[in-house]
Amino acid sequence: MVYDCIVIGAGHNGLVCAHDLARAGQKVLVLERRDVVGGCCVTEELWPGWHVSTAAYVVSLLLPEIERDMELARHGYQVLPRSPSSFTPFEDGRSLLLGADAAANHKAIEQFSLRDAARYADYEELLTQVAERLEPLLVQTPPRLGIPAPGGRSWSLSQRLGDAKQVLGLLDAFRDLGDDFGEAVRLLTGSATDMLDHWFESDELKGTLATDAIIGTFQPPSSPGTAYVLLHHVMGQAGGARGVWGYVRGGMGALTAAMAASARQRGVEIRTGAAVEEILVRKGRVRGVRLAGGEEIPCRAVASSADACWTFETLLPADHLPAAFLSSVRRIDYVSASMKINLAVRELPDFTCCPGNEEPGPQHRGTIHINALPEMIERAYDDAKYGTSSQRPIIEMTIPTSVDDTIAPPGHHILSLFVQYAPYKLAEGTWDDQKEAFADRCLDEIARYAPNVPDSVVHRQVLSPVDLERTFGLTGGNIFQGAMSLPQLFTMRPVPGWSDYRTPVQGLYLCGSAAHPGGGVMGAAGRNAAVAIRADR
Structure with a gap:
């Protein structure tokens, strides 16, 4: 056949x-x-x-x-769906919960900055406006700039005009942003740091948002181009509403x-x-x-x-x-600095800043940001750019069992850790030798906010960047x-x-x-x- x-x-x-x-x-x-x-x-x-x-x-x-x-x-x-969508604990005993409820977001942010609380809804609206203009491009074939036609033939005049029309259409999609056009350009080409510094003053909010710009990359938020990734925070509707990220049952x-x-x-x-x-x-x-x-x-x-x-x-x-x-x-460019750690635990994290783990609470349902302050993110990257894993890694932790009781034994939970920065190329040694020690370091960092986590671990799987390549062909x-x-x-x-x-x-x-x-x-x-x-x- x-x-x-x-x-x-x-x-x-x-x-x-x-x-x-x-x-x-x-x-x-x-x-x-x-x-x-x-x-x-x-x-x-x-x-x-x-x-x-x-x-x-x-x-x-x-x-x-x-x-x-x-x-x-x-x-x-x-x-x-997860509600709220984001929880960031801080070592000073405070925390930040963000989600789809605008009034709740305002109240959560104002503990750090009244100015930021007032501006956050406008920031979200800008991201939404830009995302809505970009989303149609996801299902379009990009224009064939410079590509030869199959079989040595030439593209027809109508095909070339179609490509030119597509490029002009992209520009027109942003033209009606008016005074926000410059902000859209900043978002598409600038750094997350510049974008967030322009909008906000509190490190707690900026750090929480900056983690969205670095997950899966080998860049600090101060690197040009990272602001674009902030758009993923408001893109997509698979969770039932725009930007609501969800778990799959x-x-x-x-x-x-x-x-x-x-x-x-x-x-x-x-x-x-x-x-x-x-x-x-x-x-x-x-x-x-x-x-x-x-x-x-x-x-x-x-x-x-x-x-x-x-x-x-x-x-x-x-x-x-x-x-x-x-x-x-x-x-x-395939440069990468991500590690995935999957933990089977006997109990939920009990956060010092938000006690309670008998039943899943708001702090357990969304993405949990560990070490999410701008300076900490930059310092974590500084370690990695010289070929060493971050001394204080940036961790995005999710607990799917907080809303899905089908995937773990009764009363037990799964913690999913996506970790920055773990550079694929190490200056010394190999990941096969170092990944377990780095996983221990990640658990130590989580323990700063939820001290019960390390002792609650029953099983763990540690996937270094090298393991991700071997297992998934990445x-x-x-x-x-x-x-x-x-x-x-x-x-x-x-x-x-x-x-x-x-x-x-x-x-x-x-x-x-x-x-x-x-x-x-x-x-x-x-x-x-x-x-x-x-x-x-």
Whole structure:
């Protein structure tokens, strides 16, 4: 059998791409290297009775149209909103709770600054205005600036005019912001520090918001381009309302399990434990794939949800690619400094600033920011830029069991820690030798705010940046399949001139986070790639 398309990787983007192609009548096969569907969006029973979202841990950015078209709710997908959404404890005994309630936010912030409390709603409104103008771009193929047409042909005049119209449309989308246009430019190109300093005066609020700009990056909030990531705070509606990030009942793998069920219903075949060793090419065109065991499977197209490094440098012989293209691929920035720690605990954290852990309270439901002060974040980065893990790491802690009682034994809980900064490249030693000691340091930092946590740990899993690369195929441990900095977004992603999901090899496409619009549990890259594949057929 010759498949119309083989999708490499059964992560959420690969499953969306496969579903959309099958819905259009194509015969599709998905090949997953691991023994479980989901990629980074997976639930695994690490210990009996503990069902852990091993990598990705919250959802908001998933496109509503994907949720609707794949009928995910019918296949068991359910989002559990979190309220409030954010809790930041401080060592002086105070804390900051933020959520969707504007009056409650005002009251929470005014303990630190009356001025900041008065301005916060306007700040949120600005972010919302910019996010609403950017969101349509997520499901658009970026303009083909500099990309050659397939088969050595030239793009038609109408196609070139269409690209120019798209660029002008982007500018027009921001023109009606009026006096806020300058603030939008600051948000899209500046640093989180500059943006937050312009709006607020209290370090407690600025630090809490700044953590949104650094998660998953190897940059301090003072680095240009980090302000853009602040927009993710208000983007997406998968939690039931704009910017409300939620947990998935049953863990994040319940989402991809629903996607897989939907894809199979459309006729998609999914094989796990099937590692692709090589993408087979003849005369500049895809002809199939070869698996690690030697099996060759013919197809007319391949959509890779692996990152660009894996796709073009591991799975594809270099002589099939133009030297200039390969050189650009090798310059992609995969620098990373993130660690994921999953903890099974016998009781909830009991915060000194907000006592109580018999039942989940507001302080347990949302994202908990540890060490979230601007100076602490900058100092944590200073350690990492010289190749050492942060002495006082920045920790984003979530407790999915605070709203989901299906994933842990009764009375027990799961703590999910996403940690900055743990540089992929260490100046001395290896992560295999150092990761457990660093995890101990993270627990010590949490104990400054919730002293009961270290002794409550029953099991733990520590995933260093190297482990993230080994387990999930993330080059450099980068969770976004390439840094989400300005030079690697939109028409520049994955490399300049090749932002339309196509590649120099005819019939080979990128359908994962390596392509526009990048990382996050969104599904847009998979859907956009399917549009390109269908158009070429």
